[in-house]
Amino acid sequence: MSALRVVGGHRLSGEITPQGAKNEALQILCAVLLTEEPVTIHNIPNIVDVNKLIELLGDMGVQVERLGPDSYRFTAKHVNLEFLESPEYRKKAASLRGSIMVLGPLLARFGKSRIPRPGGDKIGRRRLDTHFLGFQSLGAKFNYESDSQFYSIDASNLQGTYILLDEASVTGTANVLMAAVLARGTTTLYNAACEPYIQQLSNMLNRMGARISGIGSNLLTIEGVERLGGTEHTMLPDMIEIGSFIGMAAMTGSELTIKNVRVDMLGMIPDVFRRLGIKLEIRGDDIYVPRQESYQIESFIDGSIMTIADAPWPGFTPDLLSIVLVTAIQAKGTVLVHQKMFESRLFFVDKLIDMGAQIILCDPHRATVIGMDRKNSLKGIKMTSPDIRAGVALLIAALSAKGESIIYAADQIDRGYSHIVERLQKLGAKLERIESEG
Numbered sequence: 077m078s079a080l081r082v083v084g085g086h087r088l089s090g091e092i093t094p095q096g097a098k099n100e101a102l103q104i105l106c107a108v109l110l111t112e113e114p115v116t117i118h119n120i121p122n123i124v125d126v127n128k129l130i131e132l133l134g135d136m137g138v139q140v141e142r143l144g145p146d147s148y149r150f151t152a153k154h155v156n157l158e159f160l161e162s163p164e165y166r167k168k169a170a171s172l173r174g175s176i177m178v179l180g181p182l183l184a185r186f187g188k189s190r191i192p193r194p195g196g197d198k199i200g201r202r203r204l205d206t207h208f209l210g211f212q213s214l215g216a217k218f219n220y221e222s223d224s225q226f227y228s229i230d231a232s233n234l235q236g237t238y239i240l241l242d243e244a245s246v247t248g249t250a251n252v253l254m255a256a257v258l259a260r261g262t263t264t265l266y267n268a269a270c271e272p273y274i275q276q277l278s279n280m281l282n283r284m285g286a287r288i289s290g291i292g293s294n295l296l297t298i299e300g301v302e303r304l305g306g307t308e309h310t311m312l313p314d315m316i317e318i319g320s321f322i323g324m325a326a327m328t329g330s331e332l333t334i335k336n337v338r339v340d341m342l343g344m345i346p347d348v349f350r351r352l353g354i355k356l357e358i359r360g361d362d363i364y365v366p367r368q369e370s371y372q373i374e375s376f377i378d379g380s381i382m383t384i385a386d387a388p389w390p391g392f393t394p395d396l397l398s399i400v401l402v403t404a405i406q407a408k409g410t411v412l413v414h415q416k417m418f419e420s421r422l423f424f425v426d427k428l429i430d431m432g433a434q435i436i437l438c439d440p441h442r443a444t445v446i447g448m449d450r451k452n453s454l455k456g457i458k459m460t461s462p463d464i465r466a467g468v469a470l471l472i473a474a475l476s477a478k479g480e481s482i483i484y485a486a487d488q489i490d491r492g493y494s495h496i497v498e499r500l501q502k503l504g505a506k507l508e509r510i511e512s513e514g
């Protein structure tokens with residue numbers, strides 16, 4: 077296990093380019109299973125979860141060729157379905173969330189598939205009903221093998237139909253969509269998630285020959301086709317990394333330029349950070365964050381206390397709420413952070429409180445942050461990163477704190493942020509990776 081040793085209190089400066097989007101990559105990589113032709117993908121982030129999925133595809137028989145630092149060609153001509161029965165598959169597929177999305181493509185192309193309970197962040201219940209109810213609507217049989225804890229689905233023929241998704245689940249929408257593209261007839265997916273990840277996936281599938289319309293909305297219409305062909309695809313910059321860097325700049329009082337962010341795909345993310353009082357300038361396709369001594373949280377128009385809450389896209393992504401929360405610690409004013417989707421994602425605030433932050437955890441879903449306006453500094457402590465985004469929030473806190481912090485379980489951060497130590501060192505951050513036990 078590795079840990080990060082961080083010496084806080086140093087300003088950062090310079091330019092940083094976000095990696096390709098983790099959650100998009102996990103969908104796009106699974107989609108290569110839909111065709112026997114080569115699919116070339118660029119801007120693939122070099123992060124643990126994505127590398128695990130690439131390895132899993134290779135184990136399934138997909139030919140994987142690395143073309144450059146972040147470009148690969150995948151050819152799923154021969155897929156070894158027997159591998160899905162192996163203990164190795166159980167171990168590997170269970171170690172990340174994104175593996176769940178092999179189900180839809182395998183079902184569509186081979187008529188059956190199975191997956192162990194997937195991994196990912198432990199941030200509360202993460203049910204999969206949307207996925208399986210969607211597959212069932214298309215005519216698949218679903219079975220949960222309680223002894224082996226495997227989910228299996230099979231169907232000789234998928235038939236398009238009207239599906240009102242149980243909830244606007246991101247991976248659920250991707251999964252059902254990938255099954256529907258090769259189903260007979262037309263599928264209408266209502267209450268579909270419409271994150272940029274899903275938009276990118278839909279556009280890629282159309283380039284492969286699928287017929288999906290309504291992209292960007294919560295109503296997707298999919299006319300099934302007989303087969304899909306190869307294509308080329310480039311991943312968007314990771315909007316969660318972009319938001320993390322905005323928060324990091326504000327908390328450490330730094331001037332940062334975040335390069336090539338695809339502003340048009342960021343939705344309300346810049347505006348939510350502006351509500352915390354952070355001055356952001358959009359310069360071409362870059363975001364410039366000036367050095368700010370003080371940033372004041374806005375109130376609502378009626379003067380009441382600001383609430384920042386998550387919601388399915390185009391609402392504010394839950395993956396940035398931990399970053400918003402930590403960034404508010406040194407703002408001027410008060411904000412209520414309301415994490416509506418996940419019930420265990422705010423518990424990491426006890427570490428921030430230990431560091432000296434003024435936070436009241438109202439209940440598992442809501443925390444009030446009383447900004448300190450830099451009147452008091454956080455102090456460095458030893459802490460353990462509970463999940464990927466809390467991990468980065470703690471890292472931001474540590475970079476802004478007085479003294480040294482140690483963040484254990486740093487591999488949580490590596491799941492989603494590539495070369496974080498080296499990239500932040502280039503901005504002047506004082507941190508290093510150390511080995512830790514356990």
Ligand SMILES: CC(=O)N[C@H]1[C@@H](OP(=O)(O)OP(=O)(O)OC[C@H]2O[C@@H](n3ccc(=O)[nH]c3=O)[C@H](O)[C@@H]2O)O[C@H](CO)[C@@H](O)[C@@H]1O
Nearest residue numbers: 099102173174201202243244245246247248388394395417
């Ligand atoms: C690999 C991947 O892509 N992971 C992302 C994906 O996870 P994932 O696809 O697993 O998350 P879902 O969208 O299924 O749901 C997330 C949580 O929100 C709840 N929920 C969802 C939709 C809804 O309308 N109402 C509602 O309450 C669900 O019950 C669940 O607890 O989307 C999440 C929500 O953006 C992100 O946090 C994860 O980073």
Ligand SMILES: C=C(OP(=O)(O)O)C(=O)O
Nearest residue numbers: 173174196197395464465
């Ligand atoms: C929750 C996240 O990831 P996963 O769904 O892979 O656990 C995340 O990216 O914030």
